Amino acid sequence: MGTLLQKEIASFFNSFTGYLVIAVFLLITGLFLFVFEGEMNIITSGYASVDGLFILAPWIFLFLIPAISMRFFADEKKSGTLELLLTLPISDISIVSAKFLAGIVLLAIALTPTLLYVFTIYALGSPPGNIDSGATIGAYIGLFCIGGVYMAIGTWISSFTDNQIISFIVSAVVCFVFFMGFDSLATVIPQSFKGIVSQLGIQEHYNSISRGVIDTRDIIYFLSCIVFFLYLTTLNIRKTRK
Amino acid sequence: MALFKRTQHIIIAIAIVFAINWIASIQYGRLDLTEDNRYTLHASTVDFLENLQDTIRFSVYLHGDLPLSFNKMKREVNDMLNEYKRIGGAHVQILFIDPASLAIGKNSIQNTYKRLMQYGLKPYTIQEEDEQGKLVQRYIIPGIIVSTSEKYVPLNLLANALGNSSEEQIYNSLQQLEYLCIKSMKQLTVKKRKNIAFLTDHKELDFQQVFDATMLLMEQYNVDRITTQQLFDSITKYDVAILAKPLTAFSEAHKYIIDQFVMHGGNLIIAADNIGVNVDSLQRVSHTTAYPLQLNCSDLFFNFGIRIHNTILLDNQCASIPFNVSPLGSAPRFEPAPWYYYPLLKPLKQQPHAITHNIDVVKAEFASTLDTLEGNGTITKQVLLASSAYSRTIGVPNPVGFSILDNIPDKNFFNAYYLPVVVLLEGSYNSLYKNRPAPIEQNSIPPTFTPKFSSDSTKIIVISDGDIFKNEIEVRGNDTVPKPMHYYKYFAVDRRVYTGNKDFFLNSVNYVCGDEELLTVRSREMKIRLLNKTRVVQERKYWQIVNIGAPLILLILSAGIMMWIRKRKFGKTYVG
Known part of the structure; x- marks a missing residue:
């Protein structure tokens, strides 16, 4: 499984696309947080917090994560290496989790440069260092939670098709539905179901963790979503095997 | 299959x-990872929400097109209300309303604001540049209407929020948010309001002088101004009686009434100077004489376990006044000078109490000092506020005046330390008149009255200064306008806003009324986290370039290294 993980990460960086995806991510985030006027802009907000990043992330992940996950199975299917992979003495679960974990490592790599934003706030604070590190750490955990769910969805979608473009677009749409869709649905259905329906969505759970409040219910929600979609992926893989 | x-x-x-x-x-x-636990509601708030019977609706008007700094405020309000909803369930309803959306058809936006103002919400003026770069004014409503099916109360988020910038104001008001919410909810759900009486027949502070204090109390309590005889007529009606700077002597009958008020379960806040200083004459002449007041209350206070001394407190930690430093005959030039007669009181570190937790200094004016004595009953005593480590008392009669500013007092001048000025007494008392005849005429005794000679647990706060919750009054032509309690008329040289006085007063009343949970919520503190504005303006370009450029350069570098490694590994022929 370790080898599989390594191979997955290496192949991401072997292609130009990998760098491009991360570059675009960092560029857009940087522009929104430091240049464009708006709610996300840290400099004009006057507050010593990186809140903007955590508001922006669920949106920008909609593109970043499908771009990482789109090739997981789609690529293997297209080049015909999936059959080869399946003949190896590795369980389906190991294959799927290796791909998923590789995605999380890539996400971590993409997020590492954003620590510079935190440092900027740290340096510009009045007095310097006036940043709530606890809240920031909590919010970063939140980024991995929401990123994890997106990644699991992306992995699942990519197991359906051998076309990376389709995989990318469908993943982005499904992630969006999971992020916002349930909340929107909750506004049009009868009052008594509102609570439950909005609880299904990611946003409801992301809100508190992005402020630095870790609630076991939110963590369980994220973990169970991840496990669920990865399970669906293994079901898909098993089908290919037969 | x-x-x-x-x-x-x-x-x-x-x-x-x-x-x-x-x-x-x-x-x-x-698990709240924020350093100040800002997203964790206070235990008493949680308790209140869990036991909510009525349905409370929060209609938030801070919505729609908002300036950036207010967006944060809205987010935080939303977060906190959602937290309420999480605990209170269906008993809490949240509604965000954009005032602009209420203005449809004939109902112009101005009318909407007018209507909201009638409900008690205060609009906040913001200045913005429009597309042509012209400054335009518009209003937003940083407020919430908290309502049940029967009643409503306005909640102004920016009310009394002090600060230099709108960001600071917003932080300060967010700090108060939980308190304001819980206070409004209590106001709506309380079945019977408590009654508070200001006594008026010993030349106490008049209505204008305690205007701000009264207004503050009226949000939560019924406040009346009554005579001592009226207190006697309905001796169990009032929960708290306030003696605000009495100047004339108490008759034996009045002392008996106050004694019996306490025996019947009443709580007291006594703010009494034992010395008189004609402050107004100091406006005209350089010194005046401090004289002892004859309040005739020593035996009553003694029975409570308190003695107020005939002294004036001087403190090195004090408010400032403008002092003319130019030589005689030339144009006056004023500089701030320490006015030792206006000490800034602090709680003692060894004796922390919820009333004084997290409050700012409390300004007193010509205060006396007091001592605790044995008292008659089982009483616990706690010093709430005291002078600083460098203080001194002088006896009366004695001249007081600006001559004290002529020389800088040396270290030995302030020869006393931590002199108590405010004391809280709790416990059950025995009556001063236990084995004595009641000094009161038969015809003034109400028919329902039966004397009691020991009290249940009651609370008494004694302040040996009459001015702590007095507000200044500004004279504008023929009009007099009461200023807020935190305002000091020499702000121009003193540069301090005495929110401590207000907090202390409200906390005291809340405490003696048994609303302790309000003061623990009020004293909560949030750390202000702002960016250094001047640096942000000066170094904006630099940080923009660093934050966008550096990650990209890092990425290109690592890409280059990877390519190089790969080339070495696989030779030139490899094509990715």
């Missing part, structure tokens, strides 16, 4: 996911 089996698996998986999340929702834990 395979498809059927797969569907079965998926359904089971969904069921398991729902089951796990359902179990998690029953038994859960919450």
Whole structure:
């Protein structure tokens, strides 16, 4: 499984696309947080917090994560290496989790440069260092939670098709539905179901963790979503095997 | 068949996911990683929300097109209300309303604001540049209407929020948010308001002088201004009686009434100077004489366990006044000078108490000092506020005046330390008139009255200064306008806003009324986290370039290294 993980990460960086995806991510985030006027802009907000990043992330992940996950199975299917992979003495679960974990490592790599934003706030604070590190750490955990769910969805979608473009677009749409869709649905259905329906969505759970409040219910929600979609992926893989 | 089996698996998986999340929702834990626990509600708030009977609706008008700094405020308000909803369930309703959306058809936006103002919300003026770069003014409503099916109270988020910038103001008001919310909810749900009486027949502070204090109390309590005889007529009606700077002597009958008020379960706040200083004459002449006041209350206070001394407190930690430093005959030039007669009181570190927790200094004016004595009953005594480590008392009669500013007092001048000025007494008292005849005429005794000679647990706060909750009064032509309690007329040289006085007063009243949970919520503190504005303006370009450029350069560099490694590994022929 370790080898599989390594191979997955290496192949991401072997292609130009990998760098491009991360570059675009960092560029857009940087522009929104430091240049464009708006709610996300840290400099004009006057507050010593990186809140903007955590508001922006669920949106920008909609593109970043499908771009990482789109090739997981789609690529293997297209080049015909999936059959080869399946003949190896590795369980389906190991294959799927290796791909998923590789995605999380890539996400971590993409997020590492954003620590510079935190440092900027740290340096510009009045007095310097006036940043709530606890809240920031909590919010970063939140980024991995929401990123994890997106990644699991992306992995699942990519197991359906051998076309990376389709995989990318469908993943982005499904992630969006999971992020916002349930909340929107909750506004049009009868009052008594509102609570439950909005609880299904990611946003409801992301809100508190992005402020630095870790609630076991939110963590369980994220973990169970991840496990669920990865399970669906293994079901898909098993089908290919037969 | 395979498809059927797969569907079965998926359904089971969904069921398991729902089951796990359902179990998690029953038994859960919450960890607030913020340093000041800002997203954790106070235990008493949680308790209140859990026991909510009525349905409370929060209509938030801070919505729509808002300036950036207010967006944060809105987010935080939303977060906190959602937290309420999480605990209070269906008993809490939240509604965000954009005032602009209420202005349809004939109902112009101005009318909407007018209507909201009639409800008690205060609009906040913001200045913005429009597309042509012209400054335009518009209003937003940083307020909430908190309502039940019968009543409503306005909640102004920016009310009394002090600060240099709108960001600071917003932080300060967010700090108060939980308190304001819980206070409004209590106001709506309280079944019987407590009654508070200001006594008026010993030349106490008049209505204008305690205007701000009265207004503050009226948000939560019924406040009356009554005579001592009226207090006697309905001796159990009032929960708290306030003696605000009495100047004339108490008759034996009045002392008896106050004694009996306490015996019947009443609580007291006594703010009494034992010395008189004609402050107004100091406006005209350089010194005046401090004289002892004859309040005739020593035996009553003694019975409570308190003695107020005939002294004036001087403190090195004090407010400033403008002092003319130019030589005689030339144009006056004023500089701030320490006015030792206006000490800034602080709680003692060894004796912390909820009333004084997290409050700012409390300004007193010509205060006396006091001592605690044995008292008559089982009483616990606690010093709430005291002078600083460098203080001194002088006896009266004695001249007081600006001559004290002529020389800088040396270290030995302030020869006393931590002199108590405010004391809280709690416990059950025995009556001063236990084995004595009642000094009161038969015809003034109300028919329902029976004397009691010992009290249940009551609370008494004694302040040996009459001015702590007095507000200044500004004279504008023929009009007099009461200023807020935190305002000091020499602000221009003193540069301090005495929110401590207000907090201390409200906390005291809340405490003696038994509303302790309000003061623990009020004293909560949030750390202000702002960016250094001047640096942000000066170094904006630099940080923009660093934050966009550096990550990209890093990425290109690592890409280059990877390429190089790969080339070395696989030779030139490899094509990715």
